[in-house]
Amino acid sequence: MNETDLLILDAAERLMSDFCTTEAVARHEAGVVSAELAEAVMDSGLPMAWVPEHFGGVGGSLTLGFDLIRKSASYALPLPLAETLVANLLLAVSGLSVPGGWAALGYDGGALPVSERGEVDGTIEMASGAKEASVIVVPVLEKGYLRIASFAPSTIDLEHRRNLAGEVRTRVILRSAIPSQLSGRIKTISEDGVRQFCALVRAAQIAGALDRVSVLTAAYVAERKQFGRALGKFQAIQHRIADIAGETALAGAAVQQATRMLGACEHPLLGDHSTAISIATAKVLAGEAARKVPQDAHQAHGAMGFSYEYPLQHFTRRVWNWREEFGSEFYWSERIGFMIKDEVQAGPESSVFGLAWDFATR
Amino acid sequence: MAGIRFNFPAPEIDQSINELRNEVRAFLHEEIRGGGFVPVADCWCAGVDRNFSRKLGQKGWIGVTWPRKYGGQELSALHRYVITEELLAVGAPVHAHWIADRQSGPLILASGTEDMKRNILPRIAAGECFVALGLSEPEAGSDLASVKTRARKVDGGWEITGTKLWSSGAQHCQYMTVLARTSDPVEGSRHEGLTQFLVPLDSRGVTISGIRDMSGVEHFNESHFESVFVADDSVLGQVGEGWKQITSELALERSGPERFLSTFIAVERVLEQASRDLTDREATVLGGIVARVRALRAMSLGVAALLEEGKSPDVEAALVKDLGTRFEQDVVERLREFGPILWKRGSGDLLDDVMADSLLRQPSFTLRGGTNEVLKGIVARGIGLR
Numbered sequence: 001m002n003e004t005d006l007l008i009l010d011a012a013e014r015l016m017s018d019f020c021t022t023e024a025v026a027r028h029e030a031g032v033v034s035a036e037l038a039e040a041v042m043d044s045g046l047p048m049a050w051v052p053e054h055f056g057g058v059g060g061s062l063t064l065g066f067d068l069i070r071k072s073a074s075y076a077l078p079l080p081l082a083e084t085l086v087a088n089l090l091l092a093v094s095g096l097s098v099p100g101g102w103a104a105l106g107y108d109g110g111a112l113p114v115s116e117r118g119e120v121d122g123t124i125e126m127a128s129g130a131k132e133a134s135v136i137v138v139p140v141l142e143k144g145y146l147r148i149a150s151f152a153p154s155t156i157d158l159e160h161r162r163n164l165a166g167e168v169r170t171r172v173i174l175r176s177a178i179p180s181q182l183s184g185r186i187k188t189i190s191e192d193g194v195r196q197f198c199a200l201v202r203a204a205q206i207a208g209a210l211d212r213v214s215v216l217t218a219a220y221v222a223e224r225k226q227f228g229r230a231l232g233k234f235q236a237i238q239h240r241i242a243d244i245a246g247e248t249a250l251a252g253a254a255v256q257q258a259t260r261m262l263g264a265c266e267h268p269l270l271g272d273h274s275t276a277i278s279i280a281t282a283k284v285l286a287g288e289a290a291r292k293v294p295q296d297a298h299q300a301h302g303a304m305g306f307s308y309e310y311p312l313q314h315f316t317r318r319v320w321n322w323r324e325e326f327g328s329e330f331y332w333s334e335r336i337g338f339m340i341k342d343e344v345q346a347g348p349e350s351s352v353f354g355l356a357w358d359f360a361t362r
Numbered sequence: 363m364a365g366i367r368f369n370f371p372a373p374e375i376d377q378s379i380n381e382l383r384n385e386v387r388a389f390l391h392e393e394i395r396g397g398g399f400v401p402v403a404d405c406w407c408a409g410v411d412r413n414f415s416r417k418l419g420q421k422g423w424i425g426v427t428w429p430r431k432y433g434g435q436e437l438s439a440l441h442r443y444v445i446t447e448e449l450l451a452v453g454a455p456v457h458a459h460w461i462a463d464r465q466s467g468p469l470i471l472a473s474g475t476e477d478m479k480r481n482i483l484p485r486i487a488a489g490e491c492f493v494a495l496g497l498s499e500p501e502a503g504s505d506l507a508s509v510k511t512r513a514r515k516v517d518g519g520w521e522i523t524g525t526k527l528w529s530s531g532a533q534h535c536q537y538m539t540v541l542a543r544t545s546d547p548v549e550g551s552r553h554e555g556l557t558q559f560l561v562p563l564d565s566r567g568v569t570i571s572g573i574r575d576m577s578g579v580e581h582f583n584e585s586h587f588e589s590v591f592v593a594d595d596s597v598l599g600q601v602g603e604g605w606k607q608i609t610s611e612l613a614l615e616r617s618g619p620e621r622f623l624s625t626f627i628a629v630e631r632v633l634e635q636a637s638r639d640l641t642d643r644e645a646t647v648l649g650g651i652v653a654r655v656r657a658l659r660a661m662s663l664g665v666a667a668l669l670e671e672g673k674s675p676d677v678e679a680a681l682v683k684d685l686g687t688r689f690e691q692d693v694v695e696r697l698r699e700f701g702p703i704l705w706k707r708g709s710g711d712l713l714d715d716v717m718a719d720s721l722l723r724q725p726s727f728t729l730r731g732g733t734n735e736v737l738k739g740i741v742a743r744g745i746g747l748r
Contacts, residue, residue: 211368214366214368218746218747222746222747238739238747239735239738239742241742241745242742243738246684249366249367250661250681251657252368253661253664254653254656254660256369256370256372256664257372257656260372278656280653281652281656284654285654330646333650333653334645334646336653337646337647337652338642338649339649340640340645341642344633344640345638352637353633354451354630355633356626356648356651357452360451360655360656361659
C-alpha cells in the first residue's frame with residue numbers, strides 16, 4: 001500500500017469515527033438520514049475512489065477501494081458507499097459519464113436482457129443503494145455481450161424494502177425502459193466478472209464488520225464482571241474469543257488474498273478462472289465466519305448484545321444479509337467444486353491426482 | 363482487536379519460487395509413478411523413509427535456508443515453505459528429517475557451537491542425520507515448564523538424568539535436543555533455570571523404547587537418560603535460557619503448512635478414485651475443502667512474511683495452528699460423504715489406507731506441539747484477557 005492510499009484510509013477512518021456513530025446508524029435505520037455523515041462522506045471524494053482522475057475521480061487502486069469498503073463496514077456505514085464505488089467503476093470502465101453523488105447497483109446476480117433498440121425489460125429483485133441514489137447502474141446483456149445502462153430513479157418503478165439489517169434493498173421494475181445512458185458492448189466486463197466483483201465487495205464488508213465484532217467482544221468481556229471477576233478471565237469465554245479472532249483473521253486473509261489477486265488483473269471486471277477461485281475462497285470463508293463469529297460474539301455478550309441499543313447487532317445483522325448476497329458460501333463452494341469437476345472431465349485421467357492441490361495453490 | 367493483526371503482508375513470490383515449486387512437484391509425481399514412495403497420511407509424523415530423506419538431501423531440499431558453508435543453499439524461508447508444502451500435499455515420507463530441517467537445524471545455527479554447525483548441519487542437509495525433540499515428560503505435557511529431567515554440572519560437562527516421552531522418531535535419530543533443569547525452579551519464575559542440550563543418542567546411559575499409538579505405528583518413544591554425560595559444548599545457547607529459546611521457535615513451528623495439510627493426501631486420493639464419476643454433491647464438498655485450505659495457506663504465508671519482516675507473530679501463529687489442525691481433522695469427516703471408512707491400513711487399497719490412517723491419526727493433530735487449549739490461552743493472553 002502506498003502513502004497516498006494510507007492517507008486516504010486514515011482520513012476515512014477519522015471521518016467515520018467522528019460521524020458514523022452507533023446513534024447515527026440507529027437513526028438512519030429509523031429513517032432519519034444523518035445529513036452531516038452523508039455530506040462528509042460525499043465531500044471526502046471517497047465514492048469516486050475508483051474513478052480515473054480524467055473522469056473527475058481519485059484514480060485510486062483496487063486495493064484502496066476494497067480497504068475503504070472493509071473500513072466502512074467496520075463502522076456499519078449506513079450509506080451506499082460500496083455500491084456507489086462499484087456503480088461508478090462500471091460507468092467509468094464503459095466510458096459513460098459519472099454524474100457524482102450516490103449511485104445504486106441495479107444488479108443482484110443476474111443481468112437483464114437489452115433489446116437491439118436499447119430497451120430493457122425485467123425485474124431486478126434486490127438492487128442496493130437505490131433510496132439515496134441519483135443514478136441506478138444496470139449491467140445488461142445483448143446476445144451474450146455485456147453493456148452498461150444507467151437510469152434516473154424518477155423514470156422507473158422502484159419498490160423499497162428493508163433487509164434484516166434495515167438496509168434498503170429495492171425491486172426495480174423495468175418495462176421497455178429506455179436507459180438515460182447505454183454503453184456499447186464492453187469486452188472488458190463480463191456478467192460473471194460483475195458477479196465475482198460484487199461477491200468480493202460483500203466478503204470485504206463481512207470482514208470489516210467482523211473486525212468490529214471482534215473488537216467489541218474482546219472489550220466487552222474485559223469490562224463486564226460476573227461472579228466477582230471479568231468475563232474474560234473465564235477460560236470458556238477466552239476460548240470463544242480465540243475462536244472469534246481465528247475465524248475473523250482467516251476470512252480477512254482470504255479477502256486480502258483475493259483483493260491482491262484482483263488488483264493485479266488488467267481487467268478486474270472480466271472475471272476469469274483464476275479470479276473466480278480466489279473470490280470464491282473469500283466469499284466461502286466470509287460466509288462461514290458470518291455464521292460462527294456472531295454465534296460466539298452474542299454468547300459472550302449475553303443479553304446486552306441482544307439489545308437494540310448496544311452496537312453489536314448492527315454488525316451481526318449486516319453480515320447475515322451480506323453472506324447471502326451475490327452467492328452464499330454454499331454457492332461458491334459449488335463453483336470451486338464444479339471448476340475442479342470440469343478439469344477432471346477435460347483432462348486425461350492420469351492428471352487427476354494432484355488436481356486438488358493445484359487448485360489450492362493457484 | 364488489540365494484539366492481533368487482521369492484516370497480513372503478501373509473500374514475495376518471484377519466478378524462482380514458481381520454478382522451484384514446479385521442479386519439486388514434478389519430482390514428487392515422478393517418484394510416486396515410479397514407486398519411489400507410497401503416499402501416506404500424516405506423512406511428516408508417520409512416514410519414515412531414510413532413502414527418500416537422502417534423495418531430498420541430494421536434491422538440496424533440506425536445510426535450504428542455511429549458509430552454504432554448513433550445507434545449505436542460502437535460499438529464503440519462502441523457498442523452504444514451497445518445498446515443504448509440496449511434500450506434505452502428496453504425503454511424502456518426510457518424518458525422518460522433518461524435525462531436524464524445521465527446528466533442530468535452525469536451533470543449532472542460532473545457538474550451537476561452531477563445531478556442531480560444521481559437523482552436524484551438513485549431515486542434516488544431506489538427509490543423513492536426524493534429530494528428535496526431547497520436551498514432554500511423564501509429568502510434563504502441556505505444562506512443559508514442570509520438566510523433571512535434571513542436568514547436573516560435573517567436571518568438563520553435564521550429567522543428565524530423566525525420562526522424555528512422546529519423542530517422535532527417536533529410534534531413527536542420532537541426536538535429541540533435551541530440555542532439562544539446570545537449577546531449581548524459583549517461585550514466580552519457573553521458566554528460569556531450563557537449558558537445552560544436544561545429546562548424541564548413542565551416549566552411554568540412553569535407552570529408547572517404542573510406544574505403539576492407536577493407529578498401530580510405533581513412532582513415539584520413551585527415552586530414558588541415566589546419568590548420561592555430555593560435554594560442556596553440548597549446551598545449546600545459554601545455560602538457563604532454554605525456555606526463551608523454545609518459545610521463540612514456536613511461531614515458525616506453529617504456523618507452517620504441516621498444521622493444515624496432514625490429511626490432504628486423502629483429498630487427492632478421493633478425487634482420484636471418483637475421477638470422472640465425481641458427483642455434483644461431492645464436487646461441492648471438495649470445493650469447500652479447497653476454499654479453506656486456500657485461506658489457511660494465505661494466513662500461514664502471511665505469518666511467514668511477518669516472520670521475514672522480523673516481527674513476532676506469536677498470536678497469529680497460534681491461530682493458524684488452532685484453525686488448521688481442527689480443519690485437517692474435519693477434512694476426514696467431510697470426506698466420509700464419498701464412502702465409509704472401514705478398514706485398517708494394509709488392505710492394499712491406496713484410498714482405504716490413507717482414509718483409515720487419517721482417521722486413526724487425527725486425535726494427535728490438536729495435541730502435538732501444544733494443545734489447542736494452550737493455543738487459545740496464548741491468543742487470550744495476546745488480546746490482554748489474562
